[in-house]
Amino acid sequence: MNLYEFQGKQVFKDHGIPVPRGITLTDPDAKKVEDAPMPCVVKAQVLTGGRGKAGGIALCDTVDEAREAARRILGMDIKGHTVGKVLLEAQLDIERELYLAVLLDRSARDVLVMASAEGGVDIESVADDDILQLHVDPLTGITDDQVRKLTRFLALSGESAAELETVLRGLYETFTEEDCELCEVNPLAVTAEGLVAADAKVTVDDNALFRHDWTPPKEERTELEQKARDKGIAFIQLDGHIGVIANGAGLTMATLDALTHYGGAGGVFLDLGGTDDPEQVKEAVLLMKEADPSVVLINLFGGITKTDTVARGILQVLESEGLDQPVVARIKGRNEKKAKALLKDAGFVAVSDLKEAAERTVEIDRKERGVD
Ligand code: GDP
Ligand code: MN
Numbered sequence: 593m594n595l596y597e598f599q600g601k602q603v604f605k606d607h608g609i610p611v612p613r614g615i616t617l618t619d620p621d622a623k624k625v626e627d628a629p630m631p632c633v634v635k636a637q638v639l640t641g642g643r644g645k646a647g648g649i650a651l652c653d654t655v656d657e658a659r660e661a662a663r664r665i666l667g668m669d670i671k672g673h674t675v676g677k678v679l680l681e682a683q684l685d686i687e688r689e690l691y692l693a694v695l696l697d698r699s700a701r702d703v704l705v706m707a708s709a710e711g712g713v714d715i716e717s718v719a720d721d722d723i724l725q726l727h728v729d730p731l732t733g734i735t736d737d738q739v740r741k742l743t744r745f746l747a748l749s750g751e752s753a754a755e756l757e758t759v760l761r762g763l764y765e766t767f768t769e770e771d772c773e774l775c776e777v778n779p780l781a782v783t784a785e786g787l788v789a790a791d792a793k794v795t796v797d798d799n800a801l802f803r804h805d806w807t808p809p810k811e812e813r814t815e816l817e818q819k820a821r822d823k824g825i826a827f828i829q830l831d832g833h834i835g836v837i838a839n840g841a842g843l844t845m846a847t848l849d850a851l852t853h854y855g856g857a858g859g860v861f862l863d864l865g866g867t868d869d870p871e872q873v874k875e876a877v878l879l880m881k882e883a884d885p886s887v888v889l890i891n892l893f894g895g896i897t898k899t900d901t902v903a904r905g906i907l908q909v910l911e912s913e914g915l916d917q918p919v920v921a922r923i924k925g926r927n928e929k930k931a932k933a934l935l936k937d938a939g940f941v942a943v944s945d946l947k948e949a950a951e952r953t954v955e956i957d958r959k960e961r962g963v964d
Contacts, residue, residue: 593796593808596637598679600792603770604777609762610755610788614681620662626655628680634661635681638673641714641793646670651683674812684788689779690746691715692759694728694767696774703728703767705738705760709746711779734764748782755787771800816860816883823875825862832857834957835885835917837876839864839892839902847891850946856954859885868897873905878913886960887918889953891946894925903931907938918956922949 595603601611613629616637636648643649648670650661658680668675689712697704705726710718724745726738739760743753759780767775776793796806813821820827826841834851836858838844848858860883862876880888890906892899903923910919919940923931928944935942943949958964 593798593801593806594639595792595794595796595806596639596677597635597792598637598677599806600775600794601679601789603766603794604762604775604789604792607762607766607769609759609766609777610786611792612681612684612788612790614679616677616679617662618666618677620659620666625659625662625680628655628658629682630654630658631683632658632680633683634658634665635679636665636668636670636675637677637679638670638675640671640673643670648675672812684781684783684790686779686781686783686790688782689790690782690787691718691723691776691778692763692780693774693776693778694760694763694772695776696772697727700727703730703764705734705742705764707742707746715778728764730768734760752782752787759787759789766794770794771797771803773797816879820862820879823879825872825876825879826865827860827862827876827879829860829883830858832859833886833961834859834953835880835883835888836861837864837880837888837890837906838862839866839897841865843891843893847889847946847950850950851889851954854947854950854954856950856957859883864902866897868901868905870905870908873902874909874913877906877909877915881913881915885917887920887953887956888915889949890919890921890923891949892921892923892925892931894923894927894931896926898927899923899925900927900930900934903934907934910938918960920949920953920956922946 598616605611615627631653634650634652636643648665652658652661662678665678666675691708691711693706695704707724708718708722710722728734739757743756748756763775774795777789779790781788781790814829817827834856836847838847841863844861844863851858862880864876892902921935921940921942924944932942941952
């Protein structure tokens with residue numbers, strides 16, 4: 593689970609890392625605005641990066657400006673995330689921006705410290721030579737030698753070197769005590785008042801959530817997704833136009849990959865799981881109908897589930913409710929012959945090969961939408 597910046601900064605503070613003073617706000621007209629330190633920076637609280645570029649960060653000198661900025665940023669859409677809260681905190685006079693992170697290195701089976709003097713930008717865009725990586729033995733923790741390597745790499749000395757040690761040890765303590773997968777500070781700001789964590793990205797291990805009392809953020813869903821969820825159906829809307837119905841999460845993902853591979857794009861996917869319960873299948877098809885895709889690709893694999901039972905369920909709904917879209921079915925496994933015969937009789941394309949099914953689907957999608 594990812595924590596919001598304001599939550600991450602709270603834990604950082606609890607572990608001795610300097611963070612700017614600030615308040616959070618959900619209503620721009622709240623009196624609380626007056627408690628914000630001035631000049632301040634108003635920051636959208638969303639679980640995605642690049643807020644600055646998206647207009648979700650504003651530097652303000654007065655309470656009125658801050659209120660105006662909060663009004664503009666609250667409700668804003670940043671990469672599909674709606675801003676429900678803003679953080680107003682003391683503006684920093686930043687001299688240099690550093691990058692510092694402590695994360696889990698699964699392949700090395702240890703903890704990794706990553707640092708760069710090129711902070712404030714996406715770490716993926718920083719050249720390898722400009723990133724220092726230190727593997728920390730979980731049994732010994734961070735050694736004095738590693739602290740020295742880090743301060744030298746970031747060209748810090750005297751007071752700042754001592755502060756960096758405090759931040760690094762605080763970050764490592766946060767990582768271990770809060771059961772994290774990632775604790776990232778980008779940028780770690782060098783200011784006249786010392787080092788300050790200007791941003792916080794913290795991912796906590798879901799398996800350890802029971803040991804802490806974080807409330808999981810409300811997931812953002814479309815209206816149809818919420819409807820599906822209320823009915824216990826796994827249903828996700830995407831950017832493309834092709835509807836996918838499959839049984840099992842892995843098969844659904846593989847189907848989307850196959851469509852992408854052949855030049856198509858999934859628009860909505862629906863995972864029937866292991867069910868062949870006619871009521872559940874009916875609800876699923878009705879949701880698909882409402883999503884209005886260009887073509888529907890049904891990909892069924894029968895292990896325990898009988899593919900002909902699922903196919904019959906789908907056909908019944910299609911007949912009673914009517915679906916205007918063309919349907920391509922790929923059936924494999926238990927009773928596949930029966931299932932294919934049923935679908936072919938109903939006028940659908942029914943094949944056993946995923947490649948063929950994906951190619952046919954992409955072709956139909958293009959034709960339906962009039963693109964070549
Ligand atoms: P992100 O873009 O979503 O990662 O948001 P950040 O919190 O990292 O902020 C983006 C950039 O805004 C930082 O790299 C800084 O350059 C700038 N910024 C953030 N807070 C302050 C501040 O208090 N003072 C100044 N001068 N710049 C800030
Ligand atoms: Mn950042």
